[in-house]
Amino acid sequence: MANPNGIRLKLLRALRRVRHRYDARRTLGMTVSLGILIAVPISGLARVDLWAGRHALLFQTVPFKHGLAGVIIGIGAMYVATFLVNLFGGRLFCGWGCPVGQVSRFGEAVDTLGLRRSQRLMAAGRGALFSGALVLSVMAWWVDLRVLWQGSGTPLMIAWGVFFVSVALTYAHGRWWRWEFCKSVCPIGLYYSFVSPARYFGIHFRNQENTCIECDACDNVCPVDLAPRDLMAPSGPRPGLSIADAPGRNHCLECGDCVRACEFMIERRGNAPVPLLLGFFSGPQRIEASNSPETGNSSEASGSTEAS
Ligand code: SF4
Numbered sequence: 096m097a098n099p100n101g102i103r104l105k106l107l108r109a110l111r112r113v114r115h116r117y118d119a120r121r122t123l124g125m126t127v128s129l130g131i132l133i134a135v136p137i138s139g140l141a142r143v144d145l146w147a148g149r150h151a152l153l154f155q156t157v158p159f160k161h162g163l164a165g166v167i168i169g170i171g172a173m174y175v176a177t178f179l180v181n182l183f184g185g186r187l188f189c190g191w192g193c194p195v196g197q198v199s200r201f202g203e204a205v206d207t208l209g210l211r212r213s214q215r216l217m218a219a220g221r222g223a224l225f226s227g228a229l230v231l232s233v234m235a236w237w238v239d240l241r242v243l244w245q246g247s248g249t250p251l252m253i254a255w256g257v258f259f260v261s262v263a264l265t266y267a268h269g270r271w272w273r274w275e276f277c278k279s280v281c282p283i284g285l286y287y288s289f290v291s292p293a294r295y296f297g298i299h300f301r302n303q304e305n306t307c308i309e310c311d312a313c314d315n316v317c318p319v320d321l322a323p324r325d326l327m328a329p330s331g332p333r334p335g336l337s338i339a340d341a342p343g344r345n346h347c348l349e350c351g352d353c354v355r356a357c358e359f360m361i362e363r364r365g366n367a368p369v370p371l372l373l374g375f376f377s378g379p380q381r382i383e384a385s386n387s388p389e390t391g392n393s394s395e396a397s398g399s400t401e402a403s
């Protein structure tokens with residue numbers, strides 16, 4: 096399934112002109128996950144402090160091994176929480192709560208076509224800020240962040256060095272690697288693909304009303320090159336860390352980009368209902384293409400043409 100970066104960016108350009116309910120939901124999801132990630136160590140619920148030895152557990156200063164146990168339990172608890180979310184809806188956390196995915200979103204926002212220079216700078220600034228927050232949230236588990244303003248000499252240099260290098264790498268990830276990481280490298284994503292395919296909640300194609308216009312916008316906007324109308328079918332060989340020939344739903348991030356693109360294309364045609372949904376599964380997952388309407392020729396119905 097081809098998904099040239101340019102076509103996704105072209106579609107994103109069209110989509111960003113219309114406010115969508117998913118914007119606020121994703122912001123909420125990211126705020127909650129990043130907030131938890133940073134609140135646990137900063138509050139002293141669990142932290143190891145490699146700088147001044149102020150290890151913490153349950154808001155008390157404790158010996159190193161207790162702080163380390165708290166960190167391990169904290170990471171384990173977050174794993175269980177995301178596992179339960181994903182058990183319910185496949186890689187739902189990947190699409191709505193994973194800060195690494197959000198870094199990719201900020202990175203591609205800079206390249207979205209049609210932005211003025213000032214808008215590109217703003218987008219880059221937002222990406223850098225988010226990268227900084229993500230790096231701080233990870234550092235806070237291993238060092239008391241006061242080292243950044245109270246530390247002196249070597250610890251101060253190391254702390255700021257680690258911070259700036261990590262932010263640069265995180266930002267670069269969002270700008271140049273992006274979804275390739277989620278698609279074929281992320282070991283956690285691979286694990287979730289394997290153990291918790293979407294069983295109850297996810298993307299499904301409902302075309303009983305024959306409203307699909309075969310525009311392929313859903314295919315072209317998918318950041319991980321899936322076929323959203325046919326996620327129950329084997330996805331075929333995929334690069335890197337992935338399960339060969341697993342159904343597409345195993346790999347789906349549940350990000351909703353395809354639904355958003357579909358709503359955009361369908362609504363501007365005045366059609367209803369929207370055939371692609373993100374929600375609870377019920378009934379068959381695919382209405383065969385032969386049931387689809389013969390609306391428009393292929394160039395008319397092309398997602399890239401429509402969205403430009
Ligand atoms: S929700 Fe849609 S766009 Fe997002 S990964 Fe799944 S199929 Fe692709």
Ligand code: SF4
Nearest residue numbers: 307308310311313357
């Ligand atoms: S109408 Fe929706 S489901 Fe049909 S091809 Fe276009 S985006 Fe995909």
